[in-house]
Amino acid sequence: MEHSGRYERKVERYVTKGFKILFMVIFGILMIFLMGFVFMWLWNWLMPDVFGLTTLTYWQSFGLLALAKIIFGFGNHSSKGGGHKKSKRHDRFKNYCNSKNGNSDWKHYDQFWKEEGEEAFNAYINRIKKEDYDDRG
Template sequence: MNHKFRSKRKFFFLVPIVILFGLTFVVMWLWNAILPEIIYVKTITYWQAMGILVLSKILFGGFSKCGNNSYGTRKRQFINKIKNMSPEERTKFKEAWKCRFYNRNDC
């Protein structure tokens, strides 16, 4: 039974690598099939496509841990903050947000 777990662990280690190489091929194929005809750019190699993927991950996705969703964490903290407010504080908070986002002059 322990051998099955080891083989599954090796499999899950290889899955992200296979996905990376497959996605790199898709990016290269799409770039070379579409962009040279539309905007007259040069075709790219496999490694250049991988560089584009890594660069886009750095610029747009970062390198956070898998499953670490900072937006979800901030949302939970915000909801807890609202729940812990008294009714008066809550109405005051809502009015402040209305003034901030709806550009109301009566605030």
């Protein structure tokens, strides 16, 4: 009996998730069509008087928005030029390595690698290989 309750909760969770996704898709589509209407209203209110341009129909304004999206994009780009997960993860690592209290040993890493890095690394690898060989033989 315990298993059926677990399956019911799982199904309920998936159904709830499905409704949320459906709601988000419908809401997104409505927002896109609303943006077309707002764009048309603003264009027809400002452009004919200010620049002497003709008025737009709803579908013309929708097409102009689509064209602007293709040419310019409307994405949420950060000023650093990278709003991607990878760059955010790198920034977190960088902040961890450069701690504010100055007690991080990572600040010496670059200097160590320049002075001793490759030689020390090769010595370490040779030591590990020798220990593995000694353990086997």
